Amino acid sequence: MRFDQPATTNPIDRGRVVGVPHDRIDGPAKVTGTAPYAYERHDAAPDAAYGWIVGSAIARGRITAIDTRAAEAAPGVLGVVTHENAGPLGKGRFNTAHLLGGPAIEHYDQALALVVAETLEQARDAAALVRIDCVAEEGRFDLAAGIDGAEVPGPFFGKDPDSAAGDFDAAFAAAPVKVDQTYTTPDHSHAMMEPHATTALWADGRLTLWTSNQMVAWTVGEVARTLNMPPENIRLVSPYVGGGFGAKLFLRADALMAALGARHVGRPVKVALARPQVPNNTVHRPATIQRVRIGADRNGVIDAIAHESWSGNLPGGNVEMAAMQTRLLYGGRNRLTRHRIAALDLPEGNSMRAPGEAVGMLALEVAMDELAEACGVDPVELRIRNDVAYDPEAGPDRPFSSRPFVDCLRRGAERFGWSRRNPTPGRVRDGRWLVGMGMAAAFRGNQMSRSAARVGVDGRGTVTVETDMTDIGTGTYTILAQTAAETLGVPLEAVRVHLGDSRFPVAAGSGGQWGANSAASGVYAACMTLREALAQKAGFNAGDAVFENGAIVAGNRSVPIADVAGREGVWVEDAIEFGDLDKTYAQGTFGAHFCEVGVDAYTGEIRVRRMVGAFAAGRILNPKSARNQIIGAMTMGVGAALMEELVVDTRHGYFVNHDLAEYHVPVHADIPDQDVLFIEELDDKSSPLKAKGVGELGICGAGAAVANAVHNACGVRIRAYPLTLDKVLRGLGAVT
C-alpha cells in the first residue's frame, strides 16, 4: 500500500479498538517472568557455553602480544577468541569502531578477546588470565579542547549539517533584545536495564542469534557484512528487548563475539556484557557544546535565531544534530544552524532517545526562558508569539501537516496552574525549600519508514500478525493487535502477534519514534489486503463489505471470516510505503512541559515536586501505553537535567562512572506523580492511521522545564548540565 495522498475515512476511524487504553497483551508474560529475553533461551540452546568479553584497558594504541595459554589451561575453558584466530572480519555500516579490536585499539573497553567456558564463573575467572600487551598512543579525549579543530560533518540520515535563511548576522546585530549563551550537555548512557546479550548457535553454516536488538533487518545485514556471509544464512530473533533507547539499534560486541565464540568451540555460546562494560564498550549519546543566539523585538517576537552545536566522535562517527529542532520550532526571518564535529578517541557516540532534539532542546528552551526574562514576557506567551504555521526555513510553501502547538501550551498551562507562577525568581518559599515553576516546549520531528507485515486468519477466526518489528517496551505487541482487530472487525482477544524474527517481513523497527506509526500502518496495509482476499473468496465486493463482529457483512448477507478462511486459512503480506508527504509538509510532534521544583536553600538539593505535560502526536493508538512512553521520557529528561553525566577521564580516555551506582538515573523517590494530557489530533498526512510517534517527544524539553523551574525557584541560571547541587550552591552564594 502506497501512502502518498492524505488519508480519508477508513476502518481505523471506527475507534472501537484503536485509541482504547487496553492493557498490554504481553503483560501477563512480563509480570510472571515468562517472557524469554536473549540470554534466557535454555529452550533453544540448552547446551550453551558461556562467553566473557575481555575489554581493552587503554583507549588508543596497538596490541603487541596476546598470550591466551593460561586462560586456555584454566578449568572449564573451551577456547579463547581474539583477532588472531577470529578470521577475516568486515565492519558494519552502522559501526564506527570495530567490534573486535586488534591489533589496533580504537577505544577503551573495546572487545579484544572472548573466553568461552563451561560455566559463567569459569569464563569470568579465565578472562582475568588473558594477557594482552599493548602500546598506548596519545589520544584526544576533551571535547572543549577539540572544537577549534572541529570539522563540517557529512549529512546525517540525509540532513545537511548547516542551514540558513535571511541574514542572521545583520538581523541579530540590529535586534533590540538579544540572548547569546552557550550551554553544555555531557555524554549520556542509555543505561537500559538489560545489558546487551546474545545466544548464538551455528548449524550447517547457518547462524541463529537470539539477541536483544531494536532493528532486526538492519542487524542481519550488519552480521552478514561483518562475518562475510550471506544474509539468508542468518536468523535473528529478538521478541523481547529489555530496554534499548538506541543502545541496541545496531550490531554490538555481544552478538558478534557470541557468534565467533560459538563457531570457535563448535557449540552454542551466550554472551552478556557485564554492566560495567556497557558504557565504554558500546555507544553513548555524545556531549555537546551549544551556542544559541536569539534576537527579538521588545515584545519577544524573534527576528534572528542561530543555533550552533559542537560534538565529538571517533573519526567517521556521526555528529549529534542538536540544532535540528531550531530549524522548525519558532518563527523568525533570519536563521542559521550549524553542526561541527571534533575527532575524539572516546568510545563510540551514537543515537540515544531523540538524538539531536533531546539535548538540543536543553539549550534552546533555556535560551527561550532567558529571552522571556529579557523581554519581560511570560514564557508561555513568548512561545505563542513565535508560533509558525510553516517550515520557517522553507517559507509558507511548506506548511506543517498539523501543528497544535499553541493548544498544548494553553491547555498544559491551565492544567498545571501556570497563572499562579511568580515570575520573579526566589520569591516563593515553603520552609527550607525555594519553590519555582518552569516550562518548556516539546518538539520532535515525525519520521516514517517502510514497514511490512504478514497477516492470516484461520478456521477458528484467530488472526495472526507476523512482522520483524520489535517491542522494546513501547507497547508494539498491543497496538499492532489493536490495529489488526480494528481493521478486520474482530475482538482484540482473537489476535496473536509475533514479533522480532528475521523470518518475518521487514518492518520499520524501533527507533526515532517512527516505530508505532510505521509498523501499525504496515499491519493496516496487510489487513486491508487480507480483507480483499477474504471478500473475494466469499464472493463479496470488497468495496461494499463491512468487517465487524468477526464477519464480513454486505447488505443482509453475513459470513464469519473463520468460515471464509476455512481449514487452510488465508494469509497475505503487504507493506506501507511512504511517498513524499513528509517533504511537501513539515511534520512534527508537539507539546509543552510544566514543572515545579523545590531547591533546598541551604544545601542546593533539587527535588522535582510535580510535572504536567500536554502533547499532540496524531491519533494516540493506545492512551495507556502512550502515556507510559511519555512519563518515561519525561523522567529521562529529569535525569538529563539533574544527574546524568558520563564523567570523562581526559588523561586515559574513558568514562569513569561506568555502572549504575555511579552513573545516576532517576529512581522511584526522585519522581512525583506526572500528569499527561493528550491533545486531540488526527494527522491525515502522516499515515493511514493519522498517528505519529510518541516515544521520544516526552524527553524533548522536559529537562529544560526542570532547569527553568530551578531558575525561577532560586535565581540561579545553570548552563552546564546536569544541574548538580555544587553548581546551585555556587550561584546561591552570589544571590543571597
Place this chain on the structure above:
Amino acid sequence: MTLHENTRRAGADAAGEDATAGATVPVTLTVNREVRHLTLDPRTTLLDALREHLRLTGTKKGCDHGQCGACTVIVEGRRINSCLSLAVMHDGEAVTTIEGLGTPERLHPMQKAFVTHDGFQCGYCTPGQICSAVAVLAEIADGIPSHVTADLADVRFSDAEVRERMSGNICRCAAYPNIIAAIRAVAEGAA
C-alpha cells in the same frame, strides 16, 4: 603496557586459579515451595543458581553488582538482591521468585495490578519490582520503618514510604508513577 598487564596479573593472583579448579559444593534450596538439590561451583551467586542451574529465568540480571534491583527475590520472607549473595550462603533456606508468585493464568494480585496500571514497559526490571513490592507491603505491615518514616512507632502505607522503599529497584523505562499506583491498589485491596 603496564596498566593493562598489572590489572590482569592482579586478577590472576586474586583468583588463585588452582584453589578453585573443579571444586563444587552441594546446596539445597527450597525454591517456590519445592526442594531443589544442586551441586555448585562455590562462586555461583544465588541469581545464577536460579537463572542458569534451575532455569528460573524470571529473575533478571541487570547489573550483577547490587545496583539495580532487577534480581530481587524473597529469601526467608525478606527481599534481597540475589546477585549479591552466593548460593551456598542460602543452603537450607526458602526462596520465592517471580515464578513462585503467580503464572500467566493465575496472576498474583501484585502481578495483576502491574498489568492493570501498566507498571512496566520493557519488562526487564518487572519481576524484581514485583518481588520488591510484595516484600515492601510485608515490611510496612511488620512495622519496619524506613528513611522517610516520621514516627518510628507508627509505620503505615503512604506513597512516600513506597517510593523510598522501592528506590533500590531501577526502572529505566521509568514507569514509576504506574508502579506506585499498582502497589497502592494492592495495599488498598483494590487489585
